[in-house]
Every structure is written in structure tokens, then in C-alpha cells.
Amino acid sequence: MTKFVGKSMKKLDGVDKVTGAGTFTSDMVAPGMLFGKILRSPHPHAKVLKVDTHEAEKLLGVKAIIYRGNVPSNTYNSMAAMVMAVPFVKPILDQQIFSEKVRFVGDEVAAVAAISEKIAEAACKLIKVDYEVLPAVFDIKGAMAPDAPEIHDPELTPVGKNILAEFSMPNDAVDKAFEDADVIIEEEFNINIVKHFQLETQAALAVVAPNGKVTVHSTTQSPHSAKAILAKVFHIPASKIRVANPPYVGGAFGVRAGLSAKAEIMAMALSMAVKKPVRVVYSREEDTIASDTRHGAVLHVKLGARMDGKFVALDLKGYTNTGAYASYAAEVQGVLGGMMGTEYKIPAVRYYGHAVYTNCTHAGAMRGFGAPQANFATERVVDMMAEKLGIDAKELREKNIIKAGESWPLPYPCSSSELGECIKRAAESIGWERRGNLNSDSSHIKRGLGMAIGTYVSNAGPTSLTMTMPMWRYNLMVP
Amino acid sequence: MTITVNFRLNGEAVEVSCVPDKMLVDLIRDNLELTGTKIGCREGECGACTVIMNGEAVNSCLIPVAKVMGKEIQTIEGVVDKDKLHPIQEAFIDKGAVQCGFCIPGVIMSAKALLDKNKTPDKDELREAISGNICRCTGYVKIEDAINQASSVMSETIVKGGGDER
Numbered sequence: 001m002t003k004f005v006g007k008s009m010k011k012l013d014g015v016d017k018v019t020g021a022g023t024f025t026s027d028m029v030a031p032g033m034l035f036g037k038i039l040r041s042p043h044p045h046a047k048v049l050k051v052d053t054h055e056a057e058k059l060l061g062v063k064a065i066i067y068r069g070n071v072p073s074n075t076y077n078s079m080a081a082m083v084m085a086v087p088f089v090k091p092i093l094d095q096q097i098f099s100e101k102v103r104f105v106g107d108e109v110a111a112v113a114a115i116s117e118k119i120a121e122a123a124c125k126l127i128k129v130d131y132e133v134l135p136a137v138f139d140i141k142g143a144m145a146p147d148a149p150e151i152h153d154p155e156l157t158p159v160g161k162n163i164l165a166e167f168s169m170p171n172d173a174v175d176k177a178f179e180d181a182d183v184i185i186e187e188e189f190n191i192n193i194v195k196h197f198q199l200e201t202q203a204a205l206a207v208v209a210p211n212g213k214v215t216v217h218s219t220t221q222s223p224h225s226a227k228a229i230l231a232k233v234f235h236i237p238a239s240k241i242r243v244a245n246p247p248y249v250g251g252a253f254g255v256r257a258g259l260s261a262k263a264e265i266m267a268m269a270l271s272m273a274v275k276k277p278v279r280v281v282y283s284r285e286e287d288t289i290a291s292d293t294r295h296g297a298v299l300h301v302k303l304g305a306r307m308d309g310k311f312v313a314l315d316l317k318g319y320t321n322t323g324a325y326a327s328y329a330a331e332v333q334g335v336l337g338g339m340m341g342t343e344y345k346i347p348a349v350r351y352y353g354h355a356v357y358t359n360c361t362h363a364g365a366m367r368g369f370g371a372p373q374a375n376f377a378t379e380r381v382v383d384m385m386a387e388k389l390g391i392d393a394k395e396l397r398e399k400n401i402i403k404a405g406e407s408w409p410l411p412y413p414c415s416s417s418e419l420g421e422c423i424k425r426a427a428e429s430i431g432w433e434r435r436g437n438l439n440s441d442s443s444h445i446k447r448g449l450g451m452a453i454g455t456y457v458s459n460a461g462p463t464s465l466t467m468t469m470p471m472w473r474y475n476l477m478v479p
Numbered sequence: 480m481t482i483t484v485n486f487r488l489n490g491e492a493v494e495v496s497c498v499p500d501k502m503l504v505d506l507i508r509d510n511l512e513l514t515g516t517k518i519g520c521r522e523g524e525c526g527a528c529t530v531i532m533n534g535e536a537v538n539s540c541l542i543p544v545a546k547v548m549g550k551e552i553q554t555i556e557g558v559v560d561k562d563k564l565h566p567i568q569e570a571f572i573d574k575g576a577v578q579c580g581f582c583i584p585g586v587i588m589s590a591k592a593l594l595d596k597n598k599t600p601d602k603d604e605l606r607e608a609i610s611g612n613i614c615r616c617t618g619y620v621k622i623e624d625a626i627n628q629a630s631s632v633m634s635e636t637i638v639k640g641g642g643d644e645r
Contacts, residue, residue: 014572017580018564020515020555024581027514199519199527199581199615250517250581251615284520 025203030277037120041102044136044359056126061119064274067110068098079258080225092326103324106289113270136359165330165355177313177348181304194294200250201287202260206267221252254365261291292364296321299377318353327364329355336370379452489557504539515555526612529585536592555584566632576625578616598634
């Protein structure tokens with residue numbers, strides 16, 4: 001034990017990474033390897049009427065072109081949720097390799113394998129696509145409106161227009177509890193979409209052997225899930241597919257908690273078509289427009305407190321913009337709602353939320369997985385409450401934070417918490433007592449001090465946390 | 480049409496025939512098969528492709544090959560001295576400045592271009608030198624710590640191949 005515990009250990013992959021010797025997907029080559037490029041939709045919402053590859057096929061160096069019609073059309077979900085959901089939760093399968101409709105600017109329409117990336121790119125430009133452009137919607141409320149365009153088959157959105165997942169923690173006691181409140185703060189927050197910008201873009205190298213076995217080297221952060229998803233997409237046994245990191249992955253932050261957007265699928269489909277290794281590396285632009293984002297959200301928060309600062313009720317409605325495809329739509333909703341009631345001891349808490357399709361880039365997992373959106377909104381309201389009550393923002397938090405042994409909305413006890421100590425030390429280290437006295441009247445640059453607390457589920461793979469909360473119609477499995 | 484480009488790479492003379500619109504990063508990665516230099520954006524924003532050209536840190540994705548003619552280029556592969564890591568490389572491991580590692584070759588090249596010229600940079604000079612390198616994992620604090628450690632080591636010892644050998 002003492003050999004390692006309490007010691008600063010050198011990173012095992014340190015030498016590989018500081019010498020440039022470590023390989024990432026975009027460094028991988030295979031004998032006879034071809035280069036894949038993807039033709040993407042310029043429209044946010046359109047029917048794909050016809051894909052004409054005639055001219056592109058004639059270009060010297062083009063080896064294969066795939067489009068809807070010459071590849072499988074099994075439906076799937078690009079994230080681990082597809083293969084790791086608890087048995088009674090039905091994963092949302094709303095993607096195909098190429099769909100009849102494109103649903104965001106950047107949606108895949110066709111792909112080319114050629115002897116160079118340049119030729120593959122030139123061939124993509126020669127593919128003629130007939131689109132029937134459809135009305136598009138980008139904001140959450142607009143997408144739920146009665147006159148909004150249907151982005152997916154209404155069978156996928158039984159709850160309401162473009163609503164693909166609902167998560168609720170009903171609590172009838174909340175309305176009554178607000179009657180005991182001396183002060184109520186009610187605010188709505190519009191939270192923007194955020195992108196991971198992990199340094200290595202989505203990439204995959206697929207090698208299809210003559211015996212049908214497939215090896216995929218990719219940027220996935222979940223090789224086992226990726227393998228299971230690919231087996232479903234191509235309808236071949238998972239035992240025939242091997243997914244591996246090469247071995248390093250240039251960051252992820254959630255964006256590839258399953259597949260690396262469509263990199264693995266495109267490389268594999270092209271490789272199967274041409275019977276040669278194919279490598280697909282997204283450009284930064286492709287990565288930005290066509291891989292998961294953090295969910296934009298509209299959060300409605302209502303917090304009630306008594307004059308002494310004690311919180312009595314919290315009511316939150318959360319709407320997340322999941323973009324064109326589900327990815328981790330329902331799961332992010334679950335964490336968003338599930339985490340917000342776990343910081344403070346509040347007698348009555350209620351959550352109601354929807355994940356909503358729009359014609360934006362699909363949203364999914366990103367650092368915090370719904371918790372940052374919820375924490376931001378609730379913490380802003382706590383600050384507003386402090387101001388209204390005339391109580392110091394730190395004191396108000398200390399008065400209300402959850403302590404070990406107290407009840408909270410999660411289905412297991414809060415067995416320990418050092419949140420109070422955290423707040424105390426953080427306040428000391430930033431000199432909280434200076435708050436409000438940092439600026440002289442004459443200074444043009446104004447400085448301020450603030451604090452916020454947050455909470456998040458913690459776990460380790462492959463599946464370490466299963467939360468089953470049938471009373472709230474809520475199940476969550478975190479890969 | 481191809482052109483022939485002659486330059487020195489990591490201390491050795493090289494001659495490469497390639498198309499004239501090729502960028503240095505592709506020449507290094509594809510023609511010369513040195514994949515330590517990474518591509519993160521291809522537009523000079525992220526710094527993952529940073530190499531040292533005649534003593535200056537440059538984004539190799541923005542350098543057309545014709546501009547490399549007769550130049551002295553150093554990539555991450557040329558930083559290690561046989562089996563011995565450079566003090567900057569040692570410091571990055573010691574200080575835990577490496578996480579996913581994709582930006583690291585570029586950051587090390589920017590740091591090396593700085594320390595080769597100025598072994599005791601102040602905080603502003605250090606930050607200026609790595610301002611063109613985006614790292615999404617570390618938050619830069621440990622990268623700064625590592626460069627400061629390397630600065631201390633290098634200002635006390637003469638490093639072979641480390642530029643200034645006075």
C-alpha cells in the first residue's frame with residue numbers, strides 16, 4: 001500500500017505522449033488503406049429525393065460510394081444507451097446510416113472511399129442530391145408548438161409534438177408548501193448549446209477481413225458499447241466485430257460515450273463496400289456541426305423560502321434541446337432532474353421535464369450530463385433569494401444544504417456529506433468577507449465574488465450505477 | 480505537378496517531392512510518417528500542429544511546403560536526445576501536465592521555442608508563448624508548472640541539442 005498511496009505517481013502513458021510516439025486514431029494506417037469523406041446536408045430539414053452518384057463514380061481514384069439504398073437501414077441510437085438501458089426502458093432508436101430525411105445541417109447523405117482524402121472530397125462535390133426542403137425549427141418552445149414541423153415519425157414522440165422523452169418527479173405537496181413561503185423567486189433561464197471541442201476530431205479506421213471479421217480502431221470512449229451498436233447497425237454478430245482504441249483518444253468529455261458520431265459507421269460501411277481498410281477523420285467543421293453537443297435548455301425555477309431563510313419548496317421545469325437525434329436525450333433529462341434536488345434539504349421538490357427534437361445538431365453527453373444546466377439555474381435563483389431576503393449568499397446556502405442522514409429525492413440515503421466544510425474552505429480561500437467591497441467608485445473594471453454549489457452522480461464503467469425509481473417513472477443507467 | 484523540397488528535419492537533411500499546395504503538417508505526417516505532430520483544426524487556431532521552424536514556433540498547418548525550402552524544422556520526434564528525455568518532456572511527466580496528450584506535442588514545441596531563446600521567461604512571456612495552444616483537459620496550470628520546472632533545470636544545465644549552448 002505505502003508504495004503508492006499518498007505518492008505522486010508518474011503517468012504510465014506519459015513517455016508515449018511527450019515524445020509523440022503514442023498513436024491516436026488519426027495516426028493509424030493499414031495496408032491498402034483508403035480515405036473516406038462524407039457528403040453532408042446543407043439543409044436543416046429536407047426529404048432526400050434522389051442521390052445521383054454517376055459523375056462522382058467516374059472520378060479517378062474513387063473506389064466506393066455509399067448512400068441510402070446500398071447500405072443497411074437498421075435503426076439505432078449512437079450512444080451506449082442503446083445497448084445498456086435497463087430492460088424495461090426502451091432505448092430510442094431514431095437514426096439510420098442514411099435516412100429518408102435530413103434533420104440538421106451536416107446530416108449524412110452519402111460517403112465516398114477513395115485513394116486520397118482530396119479525391120474523396122472532390123467526389124462528394126460531384127454527387128447530385130435532390131432535396132425537398134421542409135420547414136425547420138431550432139428552438140425548444142417553437143418545436144413543441146402545434147404548428148411546428150414533425151421532425152421524426154410521431155410514433156417516436158407520443159408525449160407531444162417533437163417531445164421524445166418525458167421525465168417527472170411529481171409531488172402534490174409542492175403547491176401546498178409554497179403557501180408557507182414568505183418569499184418566492186420564479187425565473188426562467190435560457191441555457192445555450194455548448195460544444196466539447198475535444199482536441200482530436202471524430203475518427204475511425206475500419207478493416208474488414210475476407211472472412212467477414214471487422215476491426216475498428218476509433219476515438220470512442222466506450223469500445224464495448226460501440227461494438228454492440230455496430231453489430232445492430234449492420235445486423236452482424238457482435239462476435240465478428242472488434243472495436244479498439246489505438247490506444248490513445250484525444251479527449252472526449254462525453255461526445256463519444258458510444259460511437260464517435262458516425263465515424264465508425266461510415267468507415268465500416270465503406271470498408272465493407274470496397275473490401276479494403278477505410279479511415280474516416282472528421283474535419284473540425286464536421287466535428288462541430290455533426291457530433292453531439294451539450295443540451296441547450298430552458299429551465300423554469302420557482303423557489304420558496306421563509307423569512308429566516310429556510311427553503312420550503314422547489315418547483316422546476318426543464319426542457320432540453322436534443323437536436324435532430326436522441327443520443328442521450330432521456331438520460332440527460334433524468335440527471336438534470338435527479339441532481340437538482342440533492343443539494344439542499346427542501347421539504348417539497350418537484351420536477352417535470354421534456355427532451356425536445358429540433359433541427360439543431362444532436363445533443364448528448366457532455367461533462368456533467370445535465371447537472372450543469374440544473375445547477376446553474378437553481379444556484380442563480382438561490383443568489384436572487386439571498387438578495388431578496390437580505391441574507392448573505394454563503395449563509396443562506398449553509399442554512400439549507402443537505403447533511404448526512406437527511407432525506408433527499410434519491411432512492412438511497414445521503415450517508416455522508418462534507419459540503420458544509422467545502423463551502424467554509426472555499427469561502428476562506430477566496431476571501432468571502434471582501435464580497436461587495438472589492439471596487440472603488442473610480443475603477444472602470446469591476447470585480448465580484450460569487451459562489452455556487454453543484455452535485456453529480458459518480459460511477460465507474462462498464463455499468464456501475466443503476467437507479468430505479470419506478471415511483472417517478474424514472475430509470476437511469478450510467479455507462 | 481510536383482515540386483522538390485529540401486530542408487533539414489530534426490537535424491537531418493531531407494528531400495521530398497510533393498504537390499506544391501501541400502501544407503507542412505501533411506508533409507511531416509504523410510510523406511515523412513512522423514505522426515507526433517497532430518492536426519486539430521487545420522486553420523491555425525489550436526496549435527496541435529506546432530513545430531519549430533528556424534527557431535520559431537509555427538503552426539505547420541499554415542505553412543505551404545514551398546516556404547520550408549532550406550529551413551531547419553524540428554518536430555516533437557526531434558526533441559528527445561536518443562533515449563534521454565528533454566527536461567521539458569521530463570517536466571511535463573513530473574508535473575502531471577499530460578492528460579489525453581493530443582495537444583502535448585504542440586505545447587512542448589511552443590515551450591521549447593521559448594526556452595531555447597529565453598531560459599528564464601517570466602509569467603507573461605510563458606503565457607504568451609503557449610497562447611496559441613489549446614488544451615481542453617488540463618486547464619493549463621500544470622502545463623505552466625511544467626514549463627517553469629523545465630526553465631529551472633535548463634537554466635542550470637546545458638542541454639545537448641537545446642539551442643543556446645553558450
